[in-house]
Amino acid sequence: MANLVIASNSKGMSKLDGSVKNKVYDFFEKLATDDTSPKLHIEPMKGATDSRVRTGRVDLYWRAVLFRVDDKDSEPTYIYMGTWPHDDAIKLAERATLRVNPINGTLEALIGESAPADSAPPPPVVQPPSKSELSYLASVGYTLTDLTDGLGINPVLAAKAMEAPDESALLEAAAEGLEWEGSALLELATGIAIETIRENHGFVKEPVNKALDEDQQIIAALERPASKMQFAFIEDNEELRRVIEGGDFAAWRTFLHPEQRKYVDADFSGAFRLSGGAGTGKTVVAIHRARRLARDNPDARIVLTTFNATLAQGLKADLIALDPGLQIADKPGDPGVYVGGIDALGSGVLRRSGDAEAEACQRLFGHGVEFGTKRTASDAIWREVAQLIDSGLDAKLATPAFLETEYVAVVLANRIATLEQYAKVARPGRGVRLSRPQRIAVWKLVEAFRRQSQMDGTISFPEVLALAAEALCVRTERDDAYLVDHVIIDEAQDLHATHWALLRALVADGPNDLFIAEDSHQRIYGSPVVLSRFGIKIVGRSRRLTLNYRTTAQNLHFAVSVLSGAAYRDLEQGEESTSDYRSARNGPAPELISCADLAAELETVAAKVKGWLAEEAVEPESIAILTRSQDERDRFVRGLGERGVTARAVDKNAATPGQPLVMTMHRAKGMEFSRVILSGADEKHVPSPATLRNVPEEERAEALLRERSLLYVASSRARDALVVTWSGKRSELLGSAV
Known part of the structure; x- marks a missing residue:
């Protein structure tokens, strides 16, 4: 059987209609089975620049252009370059070349042009410019x-x-x-x-191994990292059909940048952190790494998790698209790859904890607790107890936001069960210092919160996570066993203390235990954490991706400018930088449009969307209008409808095709669109006054960082066109963005 390699610059595939693609697939099936079949008409070219070039009959009109490489140690390898009409294919094949770059060892295939000469470059200009x-x-x-x-x-x-x-x-x-x-x-x-x-x-210093003949040198070059940016072996018919039907040979499923591939394939001695700006491919690496670990050991128990259920659904869909044959685990701890949001992961772990849950309750709360089965967000309970309990706590601290963060980051993270423990515990990373009377007041509210939860039969999501983590610790102490073998985390910057406690407890500290993909500039929830406080050591095992594949250089410049002047810290409190971020794509400059009032802004947005919809090949769902709040989202949906633009509001539901989408900036996290409008970028909405209103002064700087990060996240959703609108005075967070 012949080996098949697909070249990523196969320009002839994306232009083919479905019926021709099916014929190409049939051609490849026959080629892989018997490349000598006379029906294929695999024919060399007389007078061709490269003697390896071949054409093959797809049908009477279409011909495939390939290179045949013969390795004496294996079956022949065919490198497919594309499919064209008969006469075009012949002309292109006559000048096609395949060679190993003499400087770096990378395999190069050129269609319709000759390989560059290996002669010296032109002489330098005699008079150097100023x-x-x-x-x-x-x-x-x-x-x-x-x-x-x-x-x-x-x-x-x-x-x-x-x-x-x-x-x-x-x-x-x-x-x-x-x-x-x-x-x-x-x-x-x-x-x-x-x-x-x-x-x-991954360039090599000795590109040519003289012990190998020319064809063997080509086969060896196929395995080099930079070659894999252009060439990929197709392992089976199912993978071949996916590539052909997808049409995009440069898709993330098949071709990776050498730097991305390095982090997919590498083995690390412990926890590893991969950072990088929006669109640099961290999620792609995480998905490929999950697949790689599963292929290396089909019995491995792997967890692939992220901040919420919506993002997890996307991870699961992409993982299945990458490898439909991969074993997907139903429950954490089963062989295969379990994919789920981290709250669902905590619930799944707790369901498997058995009698360990009782001891975990004792450790965490100081006594046995009968929790209800209802999981709940805790804002309403904190608000209720703050209003009903005369704790004496300052009004600016007796808020759901402050109390929830204190409960998670200090009380649950440190397994605090009594006032005495809380009065003594260190509170690193908390912006507000608390006196002893203030700690007593906070503890009164914590106890009231727990009593109210008991009466309501509820348990908050952070409590589930803390219990699950503690139950895992009990199990490990008892059985010297861990639930899983590898954990891969995407969007890790938004995780809080009990998330990290659970993740650390899931897997033993050791080789390939935790792979952490994150961007501290995209932290839009919670407060920063320091991983070493949870027994996760990444010092010396942290790298950064800098090449943006999604956003044009112009849009990237705008998004990064939103962050300028602000100081960000990573998961070890090191300075986080945007230096060296660059884009692989060019495009139009972002449009910044000032409007007299909301009505004028709606008119502007409606006109812009209508213009895009009138363009050929623009899918309506590739257009997104992003707002700071749900109220603004709903206002824009109504306002656009009144102006002849039917748009769909997106909340927790999945985005559906056929209409432009309107959603909050938070909801757009993890998504990308061809064209994006950031609406309401004025001082009344960005930063959100409601978010900052009750924030203690000591935590205001961190809250503003999150607002700035949110604008950065929203700006970087745009692949091509980015438009920013506002009415009144534009937001100070836009800064000097142009």
Whole structure:
């Protein structure tokens, strides 16, 4: 049987209609079974630039262009480049080339053009330009020789990149190159050293192994990281059908950047943190890593979790799309990959705890507790007890937000069961200092909260998590066993103390135990935590992704500018930076539109949406209007409807096709759209006055950081066009964004 490799720059696939794609699939099935079948008409090309090139008959009109590579140790390998009409395929194949880059060892396939000559680059200009005339890359300190001899970039592309006057022109040049060339040029734009770029892409110092013949060198090059940006082995017919039907050969399911692949395949001695800005592929790495661990050990018990159920549904759908044959576990602790929001994970663990729950209650609350089965949010209970109990606590502290955070971050996190314990416990990370009388007042409310929950037959989500974590500790002490083997966490920046207690208790401290994907700039819930306080040590095992695949360079600049001037801290309280963030895509500059009043803003938004809908190939559901609050969301749905634009409000329900979507900025987390309008970006709505109204002064700075992060999250949902509107005075959080 022949081996099949798909090239990601197969431009002939996405333009094919469904009937032709089915014929291509049939062609590949026959090719894999018997490549000598005369029905396939696998024919060499007379006078072709590369003797390996072949064409094959898909039908009387369509022909596939392939390279045949013969390895004496295995069956022949066919590298598929695309399908075109007969005459076009012949012309393209005649000039097609396949080679190993002599500088870095990456495999390169070119359709319709010859490989670059291995000759020296053009001589330098005799009179160097003045500093003010330097191109974008020259001003950073690079030369043409760095690009050609240092990285192996095609001399023609390298010359064009060196002439680019600014970042936008450089992005245009990068888009013309092979996948690895575009990626390397983007790293050059940030001033990264040549050797670092070579290391990031897995370039080899000795590209040619003279002990191998030319075909064997090509097979070896297929396994190199940068080659895998363009080429992928297809392992079975089901995977082949998914690739063909999807049509997007550069999709995340098949092709990964070498840096992403490194974190998928690496084994770590303990917990590992992968950070990165919005759109840098952290979630992609998490999904691929779950699959990799499951494939390495089919009996492994793996948990893939994230902040909420909506995001978890997306993770599960993407994991199944990546590998439909993967075993999905129904319950945490079963063989396979369990995928669920972290609150559901805690409930699932607690259901399996058996008699360990009773001892966990004793440790956590100081006595046995009969909890009801109803899980509940706790705001209403805190509000009720604060109003009914004369605790003497300051009004600005006797709020649901402060009391809930204190209960979770201090009381539950430290297993506090008595006033004496609470009076002595350290409260690191809490902005408000509490005197002893204030702690006594808080404890009165904690006891009242617990009594009320008992009477109502409810248990809050953080209490479920704390109980589940403690029950796991009881089980481990008793049986010296852990429930799972590997835990992978996405959107980890929004998790609080009892979340981390549960995650640490799930798996033994050791190789590949916890893989943490997060971006501290996207923390829009809760307060920052320090992982080492939960026995999770990531010092020395933390890396950052910087290449954005979703957002255009212009939109990325806007989103990052929202964060400027604010200090963010990571999960070990180190400084979090946006330096080196870059985008692989160009696009229009964001539009910032000031409106006289709400009616004018609605008119502006309606006109913009109508204009987009009138464009060819724009799917209505690829358009999103994001608001700060649910009230504003509903107001925009009504207002747009009155102006002839039917839009759908999205809450907990899944987004449905056929209409533009209107949702809160919080709801848009984890999603992406082609076109985004951030509406109501004025001082009346952003930051939210309701959110800041009752925040203690000591915690106001952290609350403002969350508001700034929310605007960053919302801005970075846009793949292509971004529009920001407001009426009245624009929000101070927009800062100098342009």
